Amino acid sequence: MTAFPFSAIVGQDDMKRAMVLTAVDPSIGGVLVFGDRGTGKSTAVRGLAALLPPIMAVPGCPVNSPTYAECPQWADVDEAEPFAVPTPVVDLPLGVTEDRVTGALDIEKALTQGEKAFQAGLLARANRGYLYIDEVNLLEDHIVDLLLDVAQTGENVVEREGMSIRHPARFVLVGSGNPEEGELRPQLLDRFGLSVDVQSPKDIGTRVEVIRRRDDFERNPAAFLHAWELEDSDTRDQIISARELLPQVITPPAVLERCAALCLALGSDGLRGELTLLKAGRALAAFEGRKKMTEAHVAEVATSALRHRLRRDPLDEAGSGTRVNRVVEEVLGA
């Protein structure tokens, strides 16, 4: 099944930009997409997989190690040259068991060969790539705790069934969900670097365009992909050059100060807000091919970087996005 091309998604610029930024700088720490059903959340993530530049990985390595030396011992990988593979995008279904996430004793080997071996889980497969959780707000608590822990340390430690195994698990979390069906705990919210709200298009023209493109794609996927290939590869090239440019991007002290002032004015908890704001702004600057981050970059990413870090007011119907926008205007508009 071919994925719908990322560039062909109509509108939803916030979501697309947030995903591209995490591709430029994975340390931003993930994207949370909240919104109505059927707004292209899953489509965007699956399209992103096709868009991302390939990574070099040793074939057969369960954690996609870049060199043979880094392959974990337990995996028993044959020595081979690293090979370009697509960036892994792993789906974490709801109701997944802990065993599947962390990995567990390979029952098959244990039974058939009498051997104690480790069967790698989803976290291993997502290493150096993306971990996508649809309906993240409905995920069971103990799985959420586990993900938090691994996302923070970048390492998965399994101590069970007489095994002691650790392997790197650095991934970008992408979560999506519909807030009407359940809230996400603030602890997990905070782990996501960026958060975007998606809404169904309101005007007829956009809706027509959405249907038309989707229909074209379903009727003739090959031709549709071909038509959008150029734009997808443009974005890919832009991401690659932005990654190279990123270390050179400088941040003037005045801009830093504005970041801090913004977070202070919003009263966001902790310092993760400032850091994310900085990283996202820098990634945006690099994506635009600039070597200097400006206030405009901060303003553009502020809503998605800070929206989910405010103390929530459950009775505020307007949503925290509006609050952030207002403060951004106050602090940066002056």
Place this chain on the structure above:
Amino acid sequence: MIDPAQRWGQALLALKLLALEPRLGGIVVRARAGPVRDRWLDALARLSMPARKVPLNISDDQLFGGLDLAATLTAGREVRSKGLLENASLLIVPMAERMEPGLAARLGQALDDGNQCLIALDEGAEESEGLPQALRDRLAFHIDLDEIACGDAVTGFGTLPEPEIVSSFETDIRAIAELAQSLGVRSTRATIHCLWAARAHAALHRRRSVRPEDIEAAAILALAPRATRIPEPLSEDNSAPEETQETDTQDADEGARLEIPKELLLDAVRAVLPTDILAQVAARRARKGAKGLGAGSKRVSNRRGRPLPSRAGRLDTKARLDLVATLRAAAPWQRIRKELVDRSRPVEIRGSDIRLKRFEEKSDRLLVFAVDASGSAALARLAEAKGAIELLLAEAYARRDHVALVSFRGAQAEVLLPPTRSLVQTKRRLAALPGGGGTPLAAGIEAATLIALQGKARGMTPTLVLLTDGRANVALDGEADRKRAAADASHMARAALAQGIEGLVIDVGKRPERALRTLAETMDATYVPMPRANAEKLSAAVTGALD
């Protein structure tokens, strides 16, 4: 509303369209098991795809394929089972209203990949029961067979034409998008389904291009059940036709296309909209709320909780083996089995002996009492309310419920007791509760809602119990203004409802207060008037309403 025979025709039509266009995903059928549903299901056999039943407790191994543990054990070599999703098939899910979000997500993903079609048999009795939204949105048609009598379901399936390529134009897409907009259908998936359904409908009538009647039929099936509002007869029509004409002139060279009369389309769809659409939207919201984290006060689990009797089943990665029960089940057969196979093994265990552990998980309940301690309520009622709460506390203690206490009087509300299980503490605070002053009802509801939300975040199931005479006279900002106080109170009640908090409103006034009844309706809460409330009666009312 339309008559049953017509509905039956539409139910069959949905099936035919799905047969012609499998990308429509599938159908949600709301019906109890019965002859009408059976007749409808018989028609499924006419579809070219093989039908497979999906039980709700299906394991990942069965869905995606995996090691067949029982077979491997007996055979002594690796035996793999094939997953249900490996082949393109028509999946039939009975009792779909009880599906867990996890299975819904997996099936939804399978539908996205495009090989499967799904028929969800929703047997829900209550409005609040139903298929998880994530899956519901991916199925194009929602049909209801409940009001169709056996005698109405007479027409047969007929024959299907060969699928043909049907062309559609920009104007068709635009008409569908506009229709979706005016019906308040938010999902773009539904509009795409509608387009495909229209095309399938044209193919069904052996036409090469889509005509207005195709769109009409498709919209009735795919858009109408998702409508969130009854469209107004188009008043701002002045601007709309101009636009349509513009596009028409653009499309003129695509062939002389009929302009699709939007009014007619709307009328057609409006005719099938149920009259109680708003009530249904509310029920849908209730259903959403019920599926949230920590909801569901009771559920069977295989990991934690109070142990339940173990049960026969298949061993997979999710389940836990109940070893003792398994041995016990195998014990009576040992002699026979040993005679049949070699005697060297100490115990002969077969797949059918395997017993799995089950547990019952219970999320704690949190009762948030919001007590009106204002002057008007205080005189006679406060003492009774206190007595009732004490009785409830004793019961809560027995059931290990958590209790929180909020009182409101004068200008503001006060949290007397955050969620606790301590009976002594609650009693002490309650006894010391003073009375007098105005009635800041809105502030009281706000404070109680906040506590309930905190409890919810910690995995408890909160219930808000509001004891008041409903004579709100202090607004949210502490000013004495009867009108604004009432407005604020109903605003807060709506907020509580939006957060999906269950409520119970007890009117402790001398006479039942109409405003309070309205407020209870706003909150979607049970209203219990207690003009002569005494503690026992009140307690009985609350326990009755809660259970």
